[in-house]
Amino acid sequence: MSQENMEVALEIMDGLGQRNAEKLIALADPEVEWHSFFAIGESGAYRGYDGTRRYMRDLGEAFDIGVVEGDDALRIGDVIVLVGRIRYRGHTSGVESDAPAGWMLKFRRDKLLRFRAFHDPEQALEAVGLSE
Secondary structure (H helix, E strand, C coil): CCHHHHHHHHHHHHHHHHCCHHHHHHHEEEEEEEECCCCCCHHHEEEHHHHHHHHHHHHHHHEEEEEEEEEEEEEECCEEEEEEEEEEEECCCCCEEEEEEEEEEEEECCEEEEEEEECCHHHHHHHCCCCC
């Protein structure tokens, strides 16, 4: 895996913050899977390009903002693990929150294949076998 995938991972996080489905689709494999703790539909999983659009639409309906602040990144083969914080505000409630989070992004041929978000950054490390 190339350093380029690290840059793509950061672009994906930016696209998520913007809720820019078309940007995410350009960076993703046709079989992409999104697993998010914010996901509203499909039991927390969205699949393919249509699923990407649904995921962004669902996030937009639930949250006014969603800003990712990365603290650290780790590359393991075709997987990138990011840890940091996420800031968001509920669309209906207007309640703002700031919470630690972790993300695991798996690539295939330089395209995002699987995205998983975790409430606890340690869970992202555990997902790739790096727990303490």
